[in-house]
Amino acid sequence: MFKAIVSADTLQETLDSVSVLVDECKIHLDDDTLSIRAVDPASVGMVDLDLAATAFESYEADGGLIGVNLSRLEDIAGMADAGQLIQLELDEETRKLHIQIDGLEYTLALIDPDSIRQEPDIPDLDLPAHVAIEGRDIDRAVTAADMVSDHIALGVDTGDDLFYVNAEGDTDDVHLELAPDQLIDLDAGDAHSLFSLDYLKDMNKAIPTTAEVELELGDEFPIKLHFDIADAQGHVTYMLAPRIQSN
Amino acid sequence: MFKAIVSADTLQETLDSVSVLVDECKIHLDDDTLSIRAVDPASVGMVDLDLAATAFESYEADGGLIGVNLSRLEDIAGMADAGQLIQLELDEETRKLHIQIDGLEYTLALIDPDSIRQEPDIPDLDLPAHVAIEGRDIDRAVTAADMVSDHIALGVDTGDDLFYVNAEGDTDDVHLELAPDQLIDLDAGDAHSLFSLDYLKDMNKAIPTTAEVELELGDEFPIKLHFDIADAQGHVTYMLAPRIQSN
Amino acid sequence: MFKAIVSADTLQETLDSVSVLVDECKIHLDDDTLSIRAVDPASVGMVDLDLAATAFESYEADGGLIGVNLSRLEDIAGMADAGQLIQLELDEETRKLHIQIDGLEYTLALIDPDSIRQEPDIPDLDLPAHVAIEGRDIDRAVTAADMVSDHIALGVDTGDDLFYVNAEGDTDDVHLELAPDQLIDLDAGDAHSLFSLDYLKDMNKAIPTTAEVELELGDEFPIKLHFDIADAQGHVTYMLAPRIQSN
Numbered sequence: 001m002f003k004a005i006v007s008a009d010t011l012q013e014t015l016d017s018v019s020v021l022v023d024e025c026k027i028h029l030d031d032d033t034l035s036i037r038a039v040d041p042a043s044v045g046m047v048d049l050d051l052a053a054t055a056f057e058s059y060e061a062d063g064g065l066i067g068v069n070l071s072r073l074e075d076i077a078g079m080a081d082a083g084q085l086i087q088l089e090l091d092e093e094t095r096k097l098h099i100q101i102d103g104l105e106y107t108l109a110l111i112d113p114d115s116i117r118q119e120p121d122i123p124d125l126d127l128p129a130h131v132a133i134e135g136r137d138i139d140r141a142v143t144a145a146d147m148v149s150d151h152i153a154l155g156v157d158t159g160d161d162l163f164y165v166n167a168e169g170d171t172d173d174v175h176l177e178l179a180p181d182q183l184i185d186l187d188a189g190d191a192h193s194l195f196s197l198d199y200l201k202d203m204n205k206a207i208p209t210t211a212e213v214e215l216e217l218g219d220e221f222p223i224k225l226h227f228d229i230a231d232a233q234g235h236v237t238y239m240l241a242p243r244i245q246s247n
Numbered sequence: 248m249f250k251a252i253v254s255a256d257t258l259q260e261t262l263d264s265v266s267v268l269v270d271e272c273k274i275h276l277d278d279d280t281l282s283i284r285a286v287d288p289a290s291v292g293m294v295d296l297d298l299a300a301t302a303f304e305s306y307e308a309d310g311g312l313i314g315v316n317l318s319r320l321e322d323i324a325g326m327a328d329a330g331q332l333i334q335l336e337l338d339e340e341t342r343k344l345h346i347q348i349d350g351l352e353y354t355l356a357l358i359d360p361d362s363i364r365q366e367p368d369i370p371d372l373d374l375p376a377h378v379a380i381e382g383r384d385i386d387r388a389v390t391a392a393d394m395v396s397d398h399i400a401l402g403v404d405t406g407d408d409l410f411y412v413n414a415e416g417d418t419d420d421v422h423l424e425l426a427p428d429q430l431i432d433l434d435a436g437d438a439h440s441l442f443s444l445d446y447l448k449d450m451n452k453a454i455p456t457t458a459e460v461e462l463e464l465g466d467e468f469p470i471k472l473h474f475d476i477a478d479a480q481g482h483v484t485y486m487l488a489p490r491i492q493s494n
Numbered sequence: 495m496f497k498a499i500v501s502a503d504t505l506q507e508t509l510d511s512v513s514v515l516v517d518e519c520k521i522h523l524d525d526d527t528l529s530i531r532a533v534d535p536a537s538v539g540m541v542d543l544d545l546a547a548t549a550f551e552s553y554e555a556d557g558g559l560i561g562v563n564l565s566r567l568e569d570i571a572g573m574a575d576a577g578q579l580i581q582l583e584l585d586e587e588t589r590k591l592h593i594q595i596d597g598l599e600y601t602l603a604l605i606d607p608d609s610i611r612q613e614p615d616i617p618d619l620d621l622p623a624h625v626a627i628e629g630r631d632i633d634r635a636v637t638a639a640d641m642v643s644d645h646i647a648l649g650v651d652t653g654d655d656l657f658y659v660n661a662e663g664d665t666d667d668v669h670l671e672l673a674p675d676q677l678i679d680l681d682a683g684d685a686h687s688l689f690s691l692d693y694l695k696d697m698n699k700a701i702p703t704t705a706e707v708e709l710e711l712g713d714e715f716p717i718k719l720h721f722d723i724a725d726a727q728g729h730v731t732y733m734l735a736p737r738i739q740s741n
Contacts, residue, residue, distance in 0.1 A: 072419070075394055079387065103429060104391055109418035140573065144598055147569055171603035172566070178597060319666070322641055326634065350676060351638055356665035 002090035005057040008080035029061035039120035055233030067111035128189030135211035155192035191217035249337035252304040255327035276308035286367035302480030314358035375436030382458035402439035438464035496584035502574035523555035533614035549727030561605035622683030629705035649686035685711035
């Protein structure tokens with residue numbers, strides 16, 4: 001059983017966070033939380049999303065699992081105006097999701113969850129460096145790095161106590177250093193890893209410029225990015241595997 | 248003889264209503280009205296437009312007929328700012344239309360009216376159901392239906408006293424029901440017809456979201472859509488032939 | 495030695511004025527002025543730009559010459575917000591330009607000036623007609639002319655004391671006449687020349703609609719267009735060679 005009412009903004013934010021990595025996903029409909037875990041086809045980027053029942057206008061669920069086509073669901077949500085409410089109701093028998101927006105009813109055929117790529121186990125890493133940074137600074141770094149290279153190094157300099165971004169191209173380079181007073185928080189630790197810019201650009205699309213983003217970093221380790229959605233009633237974690245550094 | 252001054256907005260609205268169906272048209276320049284009738288190449292959609300002399304800043308005509316390339320005339324009108332006035336003057340000898348916008352003069356070669364597809368006779372049908380609906384509700388229905396199908400059913404349910412829209416796709420469906428309190432007016436009568444979404448999408452482009460649109464519907468009959476333009480100094484009627492239903 | 499701080503707006507305006515004609519250019523870094531002269535590959539359009547040291551927040555230079563890729567430098571400047579300051583510093587040894595925007599450092603490899611097309615000598619012509627006109631009127635004339643033709647005639651009618659623009663297409667024509675009261679200034683003299691619209695469209699892109707543009711015109715002679723940038727701390731001159739008229 002699943003029946004919920006949610007604002008168009010919240011639904012769009014939720015779907016966008018996942019659709020930057022995958023086209024289809026499984027959605028867990030537990031009694032107090034809607035949750036999604038997914039990994040991209042190359043197993044390089046992962047997403048773990050939780051949206052509390054309190055993020056909804058109303059929410060009733062009892063532990064179901066549905067498979068959805070994300071871009072289709074995004075298109076439907078995109079028909080609603082910003083403040084409008086969207087009603088969702090699962091028909092268990094037909095395995096269809098009834099979506100209502102101000103009298104307009106869309107009947108969406110669901111996907112068999114077994115046909116969707118398996119959900120990843122997102123490892124509980126104990127990474128030495130923690131950085132809290134504004135979404136707009138991630139956007140600036142990723143946009144600039146993309147002008148010169150297809151990969152980007154993120155690290156923490158424990159000596160000078162700063163977070164840095166480096167991108168080295170064939171002729172041009174991009175470098176950004178942020179000291180503690182330019183960050184929301186810095187818990188320095190030895191960290192330097194290289195990442196594919198394609199993935200970070202996709203993740204960056206889903207990060208609001210005003211969001212406070214927590215980064216967890218290590219030395220040639222995956223990076224984790226955490227941020228809130230839906231007025232902190234929802235939470236997204238991205239994990240991105242490092243690229244092997246050639247020196 | 249034809250000489251007129253009209254606001255850029257009014258001219259654009261007029262041209263757009265016709266250009267969604269045809270590339271070229273004949274314009275009748277009668278002494279108190281400018282009028283256009285046209286049918287698309289497949290004879291599926293028709294338009295009948297009247298613009299009263301009172302919609303113009305000034306208007307002098309004596310029953311002439313000109314043939315124009317609509318997209319060309321739209322491009323010219325598009326050079327004017329929203330509030331600007333456009334002067335039109337026909338040179339009978341050269342068969343050219345002189346168009347002036349704030350000192351800029353564009354000389355447009357006209358098309359021989361005889362070379363343009365014949366104007367349709369728009370039949371005076373006595374259709375059983377009449378619905379008055381906001382332009383934005385037509386827009387919502389057409390946009391949603393377009394996500395699942397290439398045709399759309401419009402009808403009136405006399406039992407439940409409501410207007411409905413149905414679009415059935417291979418996997419997903421769209422359904423919209425509007426009761427009298429969600430409509431401007433409903434004069435129920437037996438009606439259900441299937442239409443090509445391509446045509447309705449084109450017509451929808453020319454219908455302002457704030458317009459009050461009168462629909463006339465029947466059972467496997469053409470639909471007529473009426474709405475005002477130019478502050479009710481002009482009027483547009485679209486007629487769209489039904490598709491044969493396969494059951 | 496070169497070290498300067500400049501607003502993003504001023505830098506963008508400067509680069510745009512030159513990039514409409516060429517992809518790479520030499521920049522002269524004199525002690526009180528930054529200047530650029532360039533000619534397009536076909537030697538039809540030329541630009542001569544001066545930006546005074548006073549247009550910068552701070553400026554130190556001693557007569558250097560650098561070669562730059564304009565679109566790359568425009569992309570970098572485009573990362574800054576409208577009001578933001580951009581720091582430029584030349585590393586003489588590595589021949590790289592260090593560009594800083596709010597902590598983000600971009601290291602741009604310069605181009606050997608000797609590998610860039612030679613700078614033109616812009617002739618000091620004594621043209622008989624001078625017209626001062628708003629940028630928006632140039633924009634209107636060029637946009638309209640582009641609808642009918644690929645060349646445009648500009649001239650002054652000394653008899654009627656007006657500046658005119660003519661474009662003749664295969665079927666349609668565009669004509670604009672501006673009398674002294676519709677111009678900022680008119681110093682009439684015999685002038686009529688035909689120009690390639692492609693070049694004038696490119697130059698028009700860099701002319702602000704609110705700019706006061708000085709035109710110098712002659713009879714089958716090049717045209718010169720002058721306008722200020724950077725709150726009159728900078729100045730741009732375009733020169734465009736005429737096309738041969740076929741009569």
